[in-house]
Amino acid sequence: MRIKPVVSIICAAAVGFAAPAAAYEPQSNSVAKEKPRAEKKICRWLPVTGSNMNQKVCLTAEDWKKAEALSW
Numbered sequence: 001m002r003i004k005p006v007v008s009i010i011c012a013a014a015v016g017f018a019a020p021a022a023a024y025e026p027q028s029n030s031v032a033k034e035k036p037r038a039e040k041k042i043c044r045w046l047p048v049t050g051s052n053m054n055q056k057v058c059l060t061a062e063d064w065k066k067a068e069a070l071s072w
Contacts, residue, residue, distance in 0.1 A: 043058040059067065 039060040039062070041058040042061060042064055043056055044064075045054040046057050048055050
């Protein structure tokens with residue numbers, strides 16, 4: 001049968017791919033890394049055409065400036 005050689009090749013490939021992942025250990029630095037701060041979001045309620053309900057939209061200050069520049 002030809003199934004055994006194919007199965008053995010697949011198993012060998014799986015072991016070959018799994019071994020490097022299992023051997024990987026992240027290196028720890030003595031210096032603590034700070035997480036980058038996320039920009040503060042500004043939320044506004046905007047009217048929706050065809051609805052009595054407004055929609056809450058939260059963007060950064062930079063994104064609000066871009067949106068206002070495009071709307072004019």
